[in-house]
Amino acid sequence: MSKFIYNISAGILAIILLINTGCKKIIDIDSPLNQVTTSLVFASDKLATAARSGMFSSLAQTTTQSQNLTTYSSLQGDDLLYIATTPTLQEFNNNSYTVLSSGQAGLFSEWYANIYRANAIIEGLKTSTGTTEQIRKQYTAEAKFVRAYCYFNLVNTFGDVPLVLITDPTITAFLPRESTAKVYTQIIADLTDAKNNLLSDYSASANDRVGVNKFVAAALLARVYMFTNNFTEAEKNASEVIASALYSLIPNASASTGVFVKNSLESIWQMSPPGGPLTQYTFEAGVFIPSSYTVVTNFGFRLDPLFTALFASNDIRRTGWMNHTIFSGDTYSIPFKYKYRTNPLAITAGVSEYQVVMRLAEQYLIRAEARARIGTDLSGALNDLKLIQSRAGATQSTSTEAASLLTEIALENRKEFFCEQAYRWYNLKRTGQADAVLGALKASYRPTAKLLPIPQAAIDANYNLTQNPGY
Numbered sequence: 001m002s003k004f005i006y007n008i009s010a011g012i013l014a015i016i017l018l019i020n021t022g023c024k025k026i027i028d029i030d031s032p033l034n035q036v037t038t039s040l041v042f043a044s045d046k047l048a049t050a051a052r053s054g055m056f057s058s059l060a061q062t063t064t065q066s067q068n069l070t071t072y073s074s075l076q077g078d079d080l081l082y083i084a085t086t087p088t089l090q091e092f093n094n095n096s097y098t099v100l101s102s103g104q105a106g107l108f109s110e111w112y113a114n115i116y117r118a119n120a121i122i123e124g125l126k127t128s129t130g131t132t133e134q135i136r137k138q139y140t141a142e143a144k145f146v147r148a149y150c151y152f153n154l155v156n157t158f159g160d161v162p163l164v165l166i167t168d169p170t171i172t173a174f175l176p177r178e179s180t181a182k183v184y185t186q187i188i189a190d191l192t193d194a195k196n197n198l199l200s201d202y203s204a205s206a207n208d209r210v211g212v213n214k215f216v217a218a219a220l221l222a223r224v225y226m227f228t229n230n231f232t233e234a235e236k237n238a239s240e241v242i243a244s245a246l247y248s249l250i251p252n253a254s255a256s257t258g259v260f261v262k263n264s265l266e267s268i269w270q271m272s273p274p275g276g277p278l279t280q281y282t283f284e285a286g287v288f289i290p291s292s293y294t295v296v297t298n299f300g301f302r303l304d305p306l307f308t309a310l311f312a313s314n315d316i317r318r319t320g321w322m323n324h325t326i327f328s329g330d331t332y333s334i335p336f337k338y339k340y341r342t343n344p345l346a347i348t349a350g351v352s353e354y355q356v357v358m359r360l361a362e363q364y365l366i367r368a369e370a371r372a373r374i375g376t377d378l379s380g381a382l383n384d385l386k387l388i389q390s391r392a393g394a395t396q397s398t399s400t401e402a403a404s405l406l407t408e409i410a411l412e413n414r415k416e417f418f419c420e421q422a423y424r425w426y427n428l429k430r431t432g433q434a435d436a437v438l439g440a441l442k443a444s445y446r447p448t449a450k451l452l453p454i455p456q457a458a459i460d461a462n463y464n465l466t467q468n469p470g471y
Contacts, residue, residue: 041120042128045135051124052139055117055146056210061274064110066355067283069153072103073422076449078441079307080335080419084300095442095449099471105455107157111150112164118147119167138204141197144190145212145220151187152224155180156426159451159468176464184228191221201246209263209270210354215241216269219358222366227430235370238363241268247360249391256320259359260337262352266361270354280346282355285338288419289323296327303333303418310415316392317415335419357421361388365413372405381405388412446470 042048059065074080075092082093088103097104121143125136147165154161160177163186195217198204205211218237225234241247250258250266259266260282273279290298303322308331311318323336338353340346346353368384371377378400385408386396392415399405410431417423428434429450438445448470459465 042124043130045131048121048125048128048131048135048139051121052142055114055121055143057272058117059114059146059150060210060271060355062110062114063283064107065271066274067287068103068106069422070284070419071287072107073425074335074419077425077428078437079304079414079424081302081304082300083302086300089300094444095438095446096444097449097453097471099453099456099459099467101453104157104452105457107452108154108455108458111154111157115147115150115164116167118143118150119165122147123167137197138199141194141217142204142212145194145198145217148187148190148194148224149220151183152220152227153422155183155187156227156422156429157452158454162462162465174462174464177466184224187224188221188228191217191224195221200244207263208272209267210272212269215244215246216358219268219363222363223358226366226370227426231370231373235367235374238367238370241363242360242367249360249364249387252316252391252393255316255391257339257351260353260356262354264356264359266359267354267356268358268360268363270356272354273352275343278347279343280352281340281343282338282353284335284355284419285341285353288335288338289341290334291341293323293325296332299332299334301334303335305331305333307414307418308333310411312394315394315415317418321418337420361391361416362423364388365409365416369406369409369413372402372409375402378402378405381409385409385412388416392416 040047041051071089072092075082075089076095082089088101091097091101092103122140125131125140125143128136151161151163160180161183162172162175163178163183164172164175165186166172194212195214198212198214198217200214201207202209202211202213204213218240222234222237222241225231225237246265247268248265250264258264262270264270273282288301290300292298308318308322313319321335321337322333324331324333326332338355340349340351340353364384364387368381371381371384381402382397382399382405385405389396389412394415397405397408399408410427413427414424428437434450435445435447438449439447448468451468453468453471454465459467
């Protein structure tokens, strides 16, 4: 595990616990930082580093980030099927949710808890007199990046949400929902500031890719600009990431096992595994991989056969990123991007797998789509698409028209990023395809299911919070 995350003394940890709470009324927390507490936490570079490390480790260790973001969104989309009996997972599989479900309550509260930690660092460093200018600049930029990342997931999950930018619960407790457009404006402002102030390498995180730099911010900006239909800026930011010497696509010959490991050259941003510095496996693998392949009842999930049929038999994403077992003539395929369902298995294999949050392949596909939508560089869009297809060993496109290119890019996105964060689910909604695609597949699907309900506990605590339509 990266020293960036875990090398914190016991004394510093006692202080950092003061900011590892949450956001009062949105979720239940203790009192906010007061002036004395803030001055203690940010009294030196060393203590500020502890606060910043706590922010990143807390994000990585949430069940939302470590497993539920991928699991829930994959079930909401059209790639993954849940075949067991846990009610919460059945709700996501059927796109039919109740306001009292623990699923969306956890997503809502954990994203806001991480926003609170980021806000505490931004506020604390703003008034700190004990930290150096370099530390204040770097850590403030990192906190703004984390805040933007959390809000991106919130608006794509719940729509309009409260925009909390401070820690004082006497002000934030009863904030109403802000429009998604206004939240995106804040996301872009935070990411732009982060990009302008972060380093150009990973030296601030001991060269581990669990830290963020200017290209990590540019990568998320490229994604955000796609979601806000600013294709020119999406192409620009994706191009900056692609041009960096820090990243390269893992070649076909090693893509099966080389993409989703610690500090992969394709990884732009990773999460260190929850559980401590000796953890070498991901919780996602623990969720998707069955304890045994001997009986079908050991399988909680399977990839939809309609989805796996989209891949050519020699596509590395089918042969290396899925695992297939036959029961009574029926093929059960599971996500197999991460290979080790337990830590002992990963240790025995001598492999450290880190959850990949952003990687270079996305930037090529963002740029390809942006170029196709702008329409002035269709050959460039085709070349970007062909790079991803070539790495997979798939047939390369020959499309020269924007409409056909966009169709092929969307399919390639689906193939490349299945069961990986929330790519497919978010993109179905972004491109306006969710109702048509899911309405044809799931009898229980309703258009209002594109957004989760605001948790009832949050509404009960804040009389200004309103519920999403359909709940």
